[in-house]
Amino acid sequence: MMRILIIEDEGKIAAFLKRGLKEEGYAVDVAADGEQGYFLASTQDCDVIILDLMLPGLDGLNLCRKLRAEGNEARILVLTARDKVRDKVQGLNAGADDYLTKPFAFEELLARVRALLRKREAGSPTKLQVADLTMDLLTHKVLRAGREIELTAREFALLEYLIRNVGTVVTRTMIAEHVWDVNFDTFTNVIDVYMSYLRNKIDRAFPDKLIRTVRGRGYVIKG
Numbered sequence: 001m002m003r004i005l006i007i008e009d010e011g012k013i014a015a016f017l018k019r020g021l022k023e024e025g026y027a028v029d030v031a032a033d034g035e036q037g038y039f040l041a042s043t044q045d046c047d048v049i050i051l052d053l054m055l056p057g058l059d060g061l062n063l064c065r066k067l068r069a070e071g072n073e074a075r076i077l078v079l080t081a082r083d084k085v086r087d088k089v090q091g092l093n094a095g096a097d098d099y100l101t102k103p104f105a106f107e108e109l110l111a112r113v114r115a116l117l118r119k120r121e122a123g124s125p126t127k128l129q130v131a132d133l134t135m136d137l138l139t140h141k142v143l144r145a146g147r148e149i150e151l152t153a154r155e156f157a158l159l160e161y162l163i164r165n166v167g168t169v170v171t172r173t174m175i176a177e178h179v180w181d182v183n184f185d186t187f188t189n190v191i192d193v194y195m196s197y198l199r200n201k202i203d204r205a206f207p208d209k210l211i212r213t214v215r216g217r218g219y220v221i222k223g
């Protein structure tokens, strides 16, 4: 599960962000000032830090510099009420990856967070594995027990999403959003059809089935 740390002293904004991000399936922690934020950022392994610049105690810019100086590699999205170019440049110079000016729509923040997570993943291993199934994200070669399996681009994306969430049930809503990038609505049949194509290819010929349907909830690939 991806972990996000929100460092924001305005309680309403922090609570609103926390609720929205949790609904998207992220693990979320909140710090209400710079010192607490620094403590959590340096003791937990966060994927993304949402950092307000104007904070009591240690301010956002100094916090950002301090984390980078210590080699912290979390993606940092700076929130600023100030829309002056100078503040944005300072934030980026301090080691932030992106910035967003208040007020902002939650959808926009979510899009930025997802983009940062994709960037972070780009620096991670290029092969995924579950049991005797491996997928190479560069060559798109999929092997099960050493046998090559041909997948379409959509089936590949679906399998990649399942494996990135190995051991966790993914709902059809999550699949619709992450693999198709659409809202759920009337999409359930399409997902079930693609899932059956995928299962035919990776599970049918093997006694040990990797993908399981969880009734009323979604699908899971076992680790």
Ligand code: CA
Binding pocket: 008, 009, 010, 052, 053, 054, 055
């Ligand atoms: Ca503030």
